[in-house]
Amino acid sequence: MYRFAPSPTGDMHIGNLRAAIFNYICAKQKGVDFILRIEDTDTARNIAGKEEEIKEILKLFGISWQHFYVQSQNLKFHRQMALKLVSKKKAFACFCTSEELEAKKEAAKLAKKAYRYDGTCENLTDSEVLMNEKPFVIRLKKPSKTMEFEDLIKGKLKFEPEAVDSFVIMRADKTPTYNFACAVDDMLEGVTCIIRGEDHVSNTPKQEHIRASLNYDKKMSYAHLPIILNEEGVKMSKREAHSSVKWLLDEGILPESIANYLIMLGNKTPRELFTLEESFEFFDIKKVSKAPARFDLKKLLQLNREHIKLMSDEALCEALGFKDFKLNETLKKDFANLAKFYTQEASTIKELRAKFALIFGKKDFGEFSAECELILKALKDLNLPETYEEFKTSLMKATNLKGKSFFMPLRLVLTGSVHGPELAELYGFLKKFLKFRE
Template sequence: MLRFAVNTTKDLSVSSLRVALFNYMLSKKTDEELIIRIEDIDKKNNIEGKDKEIIDLINLFSIEYSSIIYQSENLKYYQKLAMQLMAQKKAFACFCSDEKLEELKQKAEEKGKKYSYDGFCETLSDETVLNCNAPFTVRIKKPKESISFNDELRGKLSFKPFEVDYFRILTHDKLPTYNYACAIDDMLYNISTVIRDEDFISDTPRQIYLRESLNYDKEIKYIHLAKLENDVLVKDLIDEGFLPSAIANYLLSLGNKTPKEVFELEEALEWFDIEKFPKKSVKFNIEELKNLNKKHLELIDELRLSKILGFADTDIGKLAKLFLTEVSTIKEIKTNIEKVFSSKTIYDENQETFDKLKNCIKKAPYFERLDSLQDYISKEINLSKDKYIKPLKYILTGKENGPDISDIYPLIKNYLGEIVK
């Protein structure tokens, strides 16, 4: 079983999406289930509806998962196991206030030292704890030996006891801390492999130590992906008109040698090998994504592309692809299509010719070919082609540059009544 964690206090970034994609790919390669875990414990900072928004985004990328679980539904397990750790003297009540701890932290910093909890409350007697009415957190005792584990990308990593420290497992309001909830969840759902960003490496020994303290002996494999620099939000990329297939293609290609430049997720399953992915940080480059997005748009079915643009006509899909000589996203294509269908009333260069030309086209019968329409225009307004070709292109496309109207006309001839208005 693999899992991808969704944090409901923030938007989905491409670095998080990358983690989701890697989890999905490995789940397919190993024939294991993938679950989505919603981290909704932080009630104070939770954003309403963020879970659904992120799940909807994940679904755009065709990432298959077996179920969605919410941490808030597991509160009874977190609290029950915390009491077990306290009963076994592996964890203790800490009455130190946040203000006091912050004061100690500042003093340590003034001395140029890294703050570490001194274990003061660990030595309190049971009688003292019972007679104290002050609010308390629950801390796990510091390990006596180093915690080591093997990272599938980085090899063996080891953390000394002071690096693990006496960390909190329950807050003052008896809610689980991040590391504690994660450790328990991975036990409850029998997780076999954890794939996440390298930012979480220091959390791993704490989670391992927690499970060991609860006598959970199943070894979980860990893979910490190299950092993705220049992180951006997935929602912003979708809004800008990047295809999910191109985004996924790009994220799986970063720092990795792939058999082909343009591919779908299903194709990537044939060669996907997580151990061959980069161990050093990689940079997200929007220009590289634009180039790849353009190539995906060039390959997309014309009818499907037209539906994305709000039509259901293969010709509109073909028209959209003509604009790929100058643009690279759905949003940019839409802008060009909107110009085609926009009302054009003012022409700076020669308004009189423009008006005559526009009225002529409105009255013109249907012509299958552009040259037939041009012959008709020349006779009706008594102008040579070189005199009206620029305003004609503007009337038909909303601009004077871009693809040639001889390529555009066959695709818009059935829409002239909507275009010339």
């Protein structure tokens, strides 16, 4: 089974979504279940409403799940497993204060050595533990041998015991640390493959060690996705607007386009344009590049234009805000065709809405008001010809306007803007909407 395990601590970023998409594709390819788990044990950072937002975003992308878990609801199991490790002498109570540990870390820093827990509390007797009234954490004893595992993207990875260390699995407030809760949950939920960002590579030996210490012997596969860089080649920050999936969607970039782009990112695909479902046929997690992938917003916008062209008339009209209008099939097609024509200069649904607002909304004719009124008056009485050349000639004759005094006002009347596509091309798409003006 595959899982996606986000925290409800902020906007979902593209790295999260990429991991969700890859896990979902692999689950579909293998014909196994997909799990959504909300990792909410960091209560201080949780944001109300983010859990539902995560669900809604996944649904927008066509990602469904067969099992849903909330990590905090597993607290009793986390505590039971921690006590089991203590009883088996695989974990121990540590009474070292944060001040004591900080002093040791500072000493290691001055000595230019990596800090490692020095085992102060590891060999305390049962009576010494029982007699001690200070708050304590629970630490898992470090592994006794080199740990290694095969990463589907990075290949074989090795970690020496010192790199894993005797790390904390339960805090003093009796809540689990990230690694312990995550490892136990994956074990309880039957997860068999974990695809996540490479910032989790250092967590993997710890989670493997936790499960091994609990005598869990089922094999776990891993794939750690390289980081995503911004356009300047620097690791993309969550503070950058376009790292937020919500921001991309609010800007009018389609879920289909975002999924298409994230599957392509750092990957070789047989073609550029495809849907999430179509990727089930060719996606191979082992072919994802080991190198960081650079995010290119321009490329995403190019894909978005192409996906807009592929939308059905009904879906495009709904996206443009015509959901509440009772449009017949002919009008839907006319509006959709006009929108698809405008993808030559509009890359998002948001930009297309702005174009439509100018075309069909109240216009500001400015310095060309007199000329525009002449054209509007002439349009009322004009039998619209088939070609733009005939249309232009007829209007010029009816208004006695020519040159800049004709073309600029005509563009304003038709589109609400002094700039835009060639009127000769636009006329065929706008002709059906021209009998409107007062």
